[in-house]
Amino acid sequence: MQGPPVNLVLLGLLILFFGLRLRRRNEQPYTGWLLGWIFVFLSYLTWDVMTLFPAWHRPLELVRIDTLTLGLASFLLSFLLRRSTLKRLLLLSALNLGPQMLLADLQVLFPKLLVPYEILAIVAGVGSLIAVYRLVPRLWARRRQLLYGLSVGSCVCVIAALRIDPSRYLTDAFQTPLLIGAAVLYLASSKSSSLVRALGGVGFLLWAECYAFHDLISPTSSMEQLLHQYWDLPKYFVGTAMVLELFEASRRDVERLADRYRLLYENLDMLYEGHPHPMWIYSVRTGQILSANEAAIHSYGFSRDEFLSMPASAIEVPEDSIAAPATASERLDPALLAPGSRRALHRRKNGEFVSVVVTERRQLFEGKNAIVVLAVDVTEQEKLHQELFHRAHHDPLTQLPNRELLADRVTQVLARSERDGKCAVLLTIDVDHFKQINDNYGHPVGDECLKLVASRLQSRIRSVDTLARTGGEEFTVIIGGLSRREDAVTVAETLRRLFDMPLLLEDRTLPVTISIGGALFPEDGTTLDTLRKRSDDALYRAKRAGRNRCMFTATVMH
Secondary structure, eight states: OOOOTHHHHHHHHHHHHHHHHHHHOOOHHHHHHHHHHHHHHHHHHHHHHHHHOGGGHHHHHHHHHHHHHHHHHHHHHHTTTTTSOHHHHHHHHHHHHHHHHHHHHHHHHOTTOOHHHHHHHHHHHHHHHHHHHHHSOTTOHHHHHHHHHHHHHHHHHHHHHHHHOTTSOOTGGGGHHHHHHHHHHHHHHOOSOHHHHHHHHHHHHHHHHHHHHHTTSOTTSHHHHHHHHTTTHHHHHHHHHHHHHHHHHHHHHHHHHHHHHHHHHHHHHHHHHTOSSOEEEEETTTOBEEEEOHHHHHHHOOOHHHHHTSBGGGTEEOGGGSSSOOOGGGSOOGGGSOTTEEEEEEEOTTSOEEEEEEEEEEEEETTEEEEEEEEEEOHHHHHHHHHHHHHHHBOTTTOOBOHHHHHHHHHHHHHHHHHHTOEEEEEEEEETTHHHHHHHHOHHHHHHHHHHHHHHHHTTSOTTSEEEEOSSSEEEEEEEEESSHHHHHHHHHHHHHTTSSOEEOSSOEEOOOEEEEEEEETTTOSSHHHHHHHHHHHHHHHHHTTSSSEEEOTTSOO
16 A cells, blocks of 8 residues: 655664664575665555556556565565575475465456466465475464464455455455464564564554455445555554564674573682682783782782782793703703793792793783783703703713713803814823723723712813713713813813822722823814714824823824
């Protein structure tokens, strides 16, 4: 029916509202509502255009009927989308809508063709029954039976109306079963409150009655005038119910989201407070600790109030604050750390230092930008690592570095000497007649002898230099930072004279001498292999010359 222009404005606002809401809530049932109101809007717009162009009445009437049918069908199908696929719904709804739209279009185009309309009405009724049977879920048994009756009843009404007055259009009467079906399914499928469901269901039923009575009552009757006066009211009942349902759905989503966040917060709080490793949270802006879990309080010895009164920087201390921090090679391999983690040194309340692996993540805490810290104590693992490293790189008898660690230290000394423009010397030391000591006193005495030789040599070696055991009775020294070549001879002689006094064992004194061969960097070579070969040659000459002496390559005068 034609109504005041405000109807088009209201329908346009309704379409705009659903369109904006569905940009954030894209669900098929609500998309069906949006399409339904668009088609209804086009139907009403077509009616108004018909009054302006009477010559185009018949084709515009076809457009009006078809768009109205598609709009009401969109409402009907939207209530079934949760129960079936869109492809299946479109296929089966064609069995219902196709005959009805064809019947309405034929009556508009050929109003004098009377008898086939009854046949088409029966076809439309059969299509409706098939669609109801296939579309409506079997679980809705009572609703299916009700829709069966409505489909059959609407076809009977159409046929009866044709028999009573064959000259009248019955195009609007075909919308009645669609609207009644929409009312039944809306009342059954809506998850809104009873008031919203009742408003929408009543709106669909009143809308259906408007179309049913419009083609069956006399145009001059008072009922027709009353119907024309309140024609637009039912569809706004439906629109209002749909708007309220969308708001209720949004509210339910917010409540579910709030419950999910609350559950997530409770789970995170449980993971935080019950975590076996220390955790705390500090402010990005001030560095102040904002929270600490029970593991942190137990591990570090601070009370909760003490934690909350100190900055996070008070816990972490620099590595060089300890007298003898672990060297980089003795620490845990950084490759073993998780991404985003780092090694650090922390101080407990009792002054004890612990090695930890720290993982930090940014987090919003109580409205503040904060950082969550997880500290895993790796002190024991690091001690084990250091012990394994020491075993792998030190001689088990004398605890001096072995050949592998010596090679690394020589590389460092040579690089530092080249950078500073200094000399370096590699000394190969051999205990004279050590085989006789083993033969005469036994291997236990020989082992004690080697330990005393190592200790006596180490007493004259600087901490920046390296003494290593590189064979049975062979030792090697690398010394850097020498200003003159003659300094190498002085160092070697100082080491040799250490054994002018015999070694003191528990039950005997043991006279021991050593022979030393030396090679200079860079004159005798610039690599470890070259320097070692040159120093071995010099040691061999020292032994052939009578032992208990120092010999260097020809580049050193002595």
